[in-house]
Amino acid sequence: MTRSLNxxxxxxxxxxxxxxxxxxxxxxxxxxxxxxxxxxxxQAGYGxxxxxxxxxxxxxxxxxxxxxxxxxxxxALDTQAEPQLAINAVNRFIGVDKLPMFFTAWSPVVKAVAPxxxxxxxxxxxxxxxxxxxxxxxxxxxxxxxxxxxxxxxLAKYTFTTLGKKRVAVLYINNDTGIDAAKLYRDTFxxxxxxxxxFETYDPKATEFTGMLLKTRAANPDMVHIHGLINDIPQVIAxxxxxxxxxxxxSYSAAYNQKLLDQLGAAAEGLIVTSxxxxxxxxxxxxxxxxxxxxxxxRVPNGLPYTQYQYDMVYLVKALYEHLxxxxxxxxxxxxxxxxxxxxxxxxxxxxxxxxxxxxVDKTVYLLTVEKxxxxxxxTLN
Amino acid sequence: xxxxxxxxxxxxxxxxxxxxxxxxxxxxxxTLKVTxxxxxxxxxxxxxxxxxxxxxxxxxxxxxxxxxxxGIVLTAGSAILVEVYGLQVLRDRRSDSLMFxxxxxxxxxxxxxxxxLLFGTEPxxxxxxxxxxxxxIGGIAISEWDKLGVTLTAGAxxxxxxxxxxxxxxxxxxxxxxxxxxxxxxxxSAQRAYRVVAVISALFIVAAMxxxxxHGGIVPNTPLELVLSAVxxxxxxxxxxxxxxxxxxxxxxxxxxxxxxxLGSRWQNLLLYGLLFATILVFPRGVRLQRLWGx
Numbered sequence: 001m002t003r004s005l006n007x008x009x010x011x012x013x014x015x016x017x018x019x020x021x022x023x024x025x026x027x028x029x030x031x032x033x034x035x036x037x038x039x040x041x042x043q044a045g046y047g048x049x050x051x052x053x054x055x056x057x058x059x060x061x062x063x064x065x066x067x068x069x070x071x072x073x074x075x076a077l078d079t080q081a082e083p084q085l086a087i088n089a090v091n092r093f094i095g096v097d098k099l100p101m102f103f104t105a106w107s108p109v110v111k112a113v114a115p116x117x118x119x120x121x122x123x124x125x126x127x128x129x130x131x132x133x134x135x136x137x138x139x140x141x142x143x144x145x146x147x148x149x150x151x152x153x154x155l156a157k158y159t160f161t162t163l164g165k166k167r168v169a170v171l172y173i174n175n176d177t178g179i180d181a182a183k184l185y186r187d188t189f190x191x192x193x194x195x196x197x198x199f200e201t202y203d204p205k206a207t208e209f210t211g212m213l214l215k216t217r218a219a220n221p222d223m224v225h226i227h228g229l230i231n232d233i234p235q236v237i238a239x240x241x242x243x244x245x246x247x248x249x250x251s252y253s254a255a256y257n258q259k260l261l262d263q264l265g266a267a268a269e270g271l272i273v274t275s276x277x278x279x280x281x282x283x284x285x286x287x288x289x290x291x292x293x294x295x296x297x298x299r300v301p302n303g304l305p306y307t308q309y310q311y312d313m314v315y316l317v318k319a320l321y322e323h324l325x326x327x328x329x330x331x332x333x334x335x336x337x338x339x340x341x342x343x344x345x346x347x348x349x350x351x352x353x354x355x356x357x358x359x360x361v362d363k364t365v366y367l368l369t370v371e372k373x374x375x376x377x378x379x380t381l382n
Numbered sequence: 383x384x385x386x387x388x389x390x391x392x393x394x395x396x397x398x399x400x401x402x403x404x405x406x407x408x409x410x411x412x413t414l415k416v417t418x419x420x421x422x423x424x425x426x427x428x429x430x431x432x433x434x435x436x437x438x439x440x441x442x443x444x445x446x447x448x449x450x451x452x453g454i455v456l457t458a459g460s461a462i463l464v465e466v467y468g469l470q471v472l473r474d475r476r477s478d479s480l481m482f483x484x485x486x487x488x489x490x491x492x493x494x495x496x497x498x499l500l501f502g503t504e505p506x507x508x509x510x511x512x513x514x515x516x517x518x519i520g521g522i523a524i525s526e527w528d529k530l531g532v533t534l535t536a537g538a539x540x541x542x543x544x545x546x547x548x549x550x551x552x553x554x555x556x557x558x559x560x561x562x563x564x565x566x567x568x569x570x571s572a573q574r575a576y577r578v579v580a581v582i583s584a585l586f587i588v589a590a591m592x593x594x595x596x597h598g599g600i601v602p603n604t605p606l607e608l609v610l611s612a613v614x615x616x617x618x619x620x621x622x623x624x625x626x627x628x629x630x631x632x633x634x635x636x637x638x639x640x641x642x643x644x645l646g647s648r649w650q651n652l653l654l655y656g657l658l659f660a661t662i663l664v665f666p667r668g669v670r671l672q673r674l675w676g677x
Contacts, residue, residue, distance in 0.1 A: 040502075041503050042503065042505055042601050044502065044504055203650070203651055207599075208399050208638075211639050211650065212642065214388060214391055215642050217388075235512065238598075241513065242516050242527075243523045262510050263513075264512070266513075
């Protein structure tokens with residue numbers, strides 16, 4: 001499924017003010033950005049908002065004259081967060097659209113398409129998945145999004161040292177999103193001196209978690225860490241509370257979602273989530289970005305921090321192409337990869353400074369907790 | 383883990399969470415018994431039931447009773463339409479059983495596809511909140527949802543039993559189930575029996591989808607998995623044995639719940655399908671406790 005680029009009215013008006021740049025940009029062949037995201041299926045709530053955020057980035061870059069005088073065009077294809085569909089999408093990016101690079105997210109998807117990127121020497125950039133294994137997927141697979149070793153490690157240490165929790169139960173989804181991150185949490189928490197009293201996994205299609213939760217209840221943890229997806233995390237927490245488990249819950253950035261608060265109400269109180277992007281108080285550009293969502297889409301985005309990365313990816317592309325333009329090098333998967341490693345440090349509008357360190361990035365982790373039905377800042381972990 | 387209170391909790395939640403699956407299994411098994419069809423189109427009716435109630439409650443802001451009534455009308459209506467303009471046409475053509483199977487499967491996919499276009503693919507719940515108030519009784523957590531599920535299911539099963547045993551219409555269903563042609567010789571309309579069973583199944587489906595939809599998120603594809611649980615219950619209970627299929631569903635839920643004492647959560651589905659595999663191989667006519675006891 002291809003989605004055409006629809007520019008919001010405000011952006012068009014802004015674009016008119018800098019018409020000379022735009023005219024110059026539109027006379028040239030567009031730079032196409034491929035984005036393979038789940039636009040249907042259970043993860044569509046996030047996937048569609050990711051694409052919308054990237055569209056906003058494209059609109060803003062085009063309104064400011066494009067990239068090296070060329071307009072930007074977004075090609076978004078649906079993956080349903082399923083590896084097979086993602087492979088089809090990436091084959092189309094490479095075979096039909098002849099793209100030298102593409103973006104994607106969701107750990108199973110990032111992993112599934114990595115062999116294609118490596119074989120075809122096309123640059124794959126993860127901008128939303130966090131499995132630690134993403135750092136080891138090959139020469140052409142990079143991440144602009146911090147992997148679980150960033151937020152999960154910092155969260156596990158914070159839980160032990162600052163919150164003083166000694167016994168934690170880890171519940172995780174049995175797929176690439178959950179398995180590696182849960183192991184990372186377990187290893188970090190244990191190394192810090194804590195005890196993992198329950199380490200339970202659940203099927204990605206499960207809707208009943210009673211057995212797993214009763215086992216957790218019997219283990220009597222001080223705290224419960226859940227590493228799942230937005231479809232299952234609220235159900236796990238709801239069933240936890242209904243079975244009388246009152247322990248504080250932590251999760252990661254997938255649980256930073258207003259819909260979760262709507263579904264759980266008071267049961268979400270005390271929930272700790274991570275955010276890998278600065279919030280309103282940390283970056284003055286974030287508040288106008290949220291306002292823009294409210295104005296153009298009528299609500300705040302699902303997974304706000306993720307969407308900040310999506311928006312910023314257009315500026316990452318801009319930096320890479322401008323680097324190649326200065327050198328007079330054509331854009332290929334190989335030259336873009338070399339540009340990524342050469343530029344290395346990017347100053348992005350919504351997520352701030354990003355330094356590529358091999359196949360990883362390190363970022364500040366912002367912890368938020370739920371108080372009176374809203375996410376409020378809890379701590380900043382550098 | 384083996385403390386009595388934990389075992390009692392597992393037993394209770396196992397029974398409570400089996401409620402909607404029991405209802406779906408009974409609807410499926412009853413249809414199979416009377417019509418002789420593995421009616422996979424019921425997964426489409428499950429989707430209609432849920433999204434009709436979802437639409438009525440959320441988009442139209444109708445009261446619960448009206449939303450349920452709307453769900454019943456659409457689900458039963460679609461079941462009758464399928465019966466009259468689909469299955470009966472195939473019967474008149476003397477189509478073989480494979481054709482019926484393919485028809486119901488494709489119809490289910492078609493309905494789910496249309497619902498996907500209408501409602502999208504995000505998980506939806508009937509109510510904004512999925513929490514249900516909980517009482518701790520004797521150390522066991524019992525939610526309002528649990529109580530509703532068990533009561534509704536017990537009531538529906540009792541009602542069906544009474545209908546089948548004490549009403550003329552119910553006895554006609556049994557007669558058609560035994561031998562449709564012979565029943566027609568005695569003046570019982572098989573077509574009418576098929577329509578009646580379609581409506582009864584629709585009622586069971588609406589009740590089940592209300593329970594499932596008020597407990598967790600549903601996407602249009604969810605019913606395709608739900609119908610599989612109904613098939614497993616039907617096979618375990620034995621084809622034609624509706625109430626045994628209901629018990630089989632409870633048994634399956636309890637096996638899954640208690641297995642957590644010995645196995646990790648990740649093995650639960652494997653256990654379920656392993657059990658089904660063994661049943662098909664060893665007990666092709668279902669597990670009959672009396673015979674097992676006799677051995």
